[in-house]
Amino acid sequence: MGLFNRGFKSNVPSNGQPSSANGDAPSEGAMPATDPATQPEPAQPEPARPEPARPEQARPEPARPEPARPEPAQPEQAKVTPALPVNPAPPDPGDEGRISAHEALGPTRAPGTSRPPGAHLGDESERRAKIISFANQKGGVAKTTTTLNLAVAFTESGHRVLAVDLDPQGNLTMSQGIDPDKVEGSMYDVLVDHIPIREVIHQREIDIAVASIDLAGAEIAMSMQIGRERSLEKALSAVVDDYDFICIDTPPSLGLLTVNALTASDKVIVPVQCEYLSMRGLVQLQNTLQMIRENLNPRVDIEGILPTMLDSRTVHAKEAVEILEENFGELVFKSRIRKAIKFAEAPVRGSSVLKYDPNGNAANYYRELAKEVLTNGTS
């Protein structure tokens, strides 16, 4: 069975109507055409990364029910209650081939499990960046805000950082004061026409490889190409030794752009807006990650799940974080990103909150997160 057929399967509820887990309409670009003639060869060897597949990830138990499944695919998932995850639905024959959240989780965030940036990789002696994708197929959960502000927090602590805008909406590009409609070259040209990524990197608070609106057509254009899932990985290989971190902002879908990001990445950070917590959406992301591990990139795993836009005064937000921790344990970051108006103001000025309000709480939330990621990677 092909990668993307399986991806679609977990997207289709029992009424047969495709929908995303969070109740949003599925993105137009979500998952490329499934022409068998253009399907990737699953056994394709990984050229540059000799790390072997993790055996425990390669053996999902297909028939196990998925704990978070009973949650309805409605935006009203904000009304999720603590009882939800402990009442799994009975096994559904249609679930064959799917994996539970725990099976999909892979390694935990226990300290010392990740490689520090610039560390030796296997037998290779050269330095390379740690590549982190920021992914959640739900929009408005602070993916872009987190990509930018964590990237800038890394630079504050002396690291060399490249941010890559892989979202056709170009919000990351705009949040560094660059107009996506006016850029000469963008990630579209890198992914589709294979121009060197250096040609679309602009120097701002961090180095940023920019998006433009035509990136929306990249999934279709790339779907015709052999090796389409590895376009970004190949493009980044030219600059991977120039940075300590490469932070990739992804669109709100699990389509080919996100697949490219996950295929190129060592780690994934999953921002979750606690007001609209969607366990089912997280399990769907885990399923996609598992498929990426099996077919394209055995080394990718979750760096952490990040509670964002937290209003700690509300009981619901507290409950939502508790549910996250009950289900995902160590994977949930200790850092919390609380609600602050500065997060909406800073991008309008073309800057991160760390530059816009360097001494404010908002900036410190992301400095704390940077410290947690760096500690996790180096202890």
Ligand SMILES: Nc1ncnc2c1ncn2[C@@H]1O[C@H](COP(=O)(O)OP(=O)(O)O)[C@@H](O)[C@H]1O
């Ligand atoms: N901690 C926060 N507090 C308040 N507003 C926030 C916070 N984080 C993000 N926002 C705002 O929420 C909106 C969605 O954030 P964004 O990063 O664009 O999400 P995504 O990339 O997941 O779609 C933006 O207007 C952003 O400024």
Ligand SMILES: [Mg+2]
């Ligand atoms: Mg975004």
